[in-house]
Amino acid sequence: MSGAARTWDANTYHRVSSPHVEWAQDVLDRLDLRGDETVLDAGCGSGRVTRLLAERLPRGRVIAVDASPQMAARAREELGPDADVREADLTALRLSDGEHVDAAFSNAVFHWVADHDALFAALAAAMRPGAVLSAQCGGAGNVAAVHEQALAAGADAGLGDRFAAWGGPWNFATPDETERRLAAAGFREARCWLQTWPVEPDEPRAYLQTVCLGPHLQRLDADEHERFLDAVMARLGERPVLDYVRLNIVARRG
Numbered sequence: 001m002s003g004a005a006r007t008w009d010a011n012t013y014h015r016v017s018s019p020h021v022e023w024a025q026d027v028l029d030r031l032d033l034r035g036d037e038t039v040l041d042a043g044c045g046s047g048r049v050t051r052l053l054a055e056r057l058p059r060g061r062v063i064a065v066d067a068s069p070q071m072a073a074r075a076r077e078e079l080g081p082d083a084d085v086r087e088a089d090l091t092a093l094r095l096s097d098g099e100h101v102d103a104a105f106s107n108a109v110f111h112w113v114a115d116h117d118a119l120f121a122a123l124a125a126a127m128r129p130g131a132v133l134s135a136q137c138g139g140a141g142n143v144a145a146v147h148e149q150a151l152a153a154g155a156d157a158g159l160g161d162r163f164a165a166w167g168g169p170w171n172f173a174t175p176d177e178t179e180r181r182l183a184a185a186g187f188r189e190a191r192c193w194l195q196t197w198p199v200e201p202d203e204p205r206a207y208l209q210t211v212c213l214g215p216h217l218q219r220l221d222a223d224e225h226e227r228f229l230d231a232v233m234a235r236l237g238e239r240p241v242l243d244y245v246r247l248n249i250v251a252r253r254g
């Protein structure tokens, strides 16, 4: 299952995604916008972060893209009827003939995409030469302890067989491999680095259910969800600190 194929509870995501808003601030700062550009938000989610990008473009515009129908609908609701929100898989993204963005932004998306070569090629094709890509996603080691505990919780709850030999859909890449892939896709001056970023969510159960454990829950029957979540919470405690590791990406389209 890719991130594109999973379903999202977009309303709950919108409410619990404060960590994503915090991560996005630095990623947006690295775009260094004048305010009149056309910028791609690659994987806009519910539109909460897209709104921050749009505020930096008083004379420009955002093209917001997401593969999830639930997220695209929630983003349209958030951004209003004039917003350009498109439902598409980023690896197959095709803008109209002659349409190119001046910059590309992405927050907390790329680790949901299995094929980074296809992803970077599609982004490069959508960007004008010289355009900057500023992105952040989960990187090597991201939420490793959370996932270890979630698998152990599955066994605690008598559901271990559902996760046997299952690695999950995530693509937590390293900086080196990402720089190589960006260069192969036609980007230059690529700079990638990891950043540890512990997160203590305000509503841990809803956060885990909606963000980190979505792929686990899709492997279970609906009447097993609460049992699994109880077991995860018993292992992580009431106020867990999640071991996030972010992969930052800045590159210029050649």
Ligand SMILES: C[S@@+](CC[C@H](N)C(=O)[O-])C[C@H]1O[C@@H](n2cnc3c(N)ncnc32)[C@H](O)[C@@H]1O
Residues within 6 Å of the ligand: 002, 003, 004, 008, 017, 020, 021, 024, 042, 043, 044, 045, 046, 047, 048, 049, 065, 066, 067, 068, 071, 088, 089, 090, 091, 106, 107, 108, 109, 112, 113
């Ligand atoms: C954790 S959310 C991040 C949303 C938003 N950028 C934010 O910071 O709040 C990840 C989003 O990536 C989208 N996504 C995952 N894989 C995708 C793909 N291949 N193409 C387009 N969107 C994708 C999901 O549908 C989801 O909305």
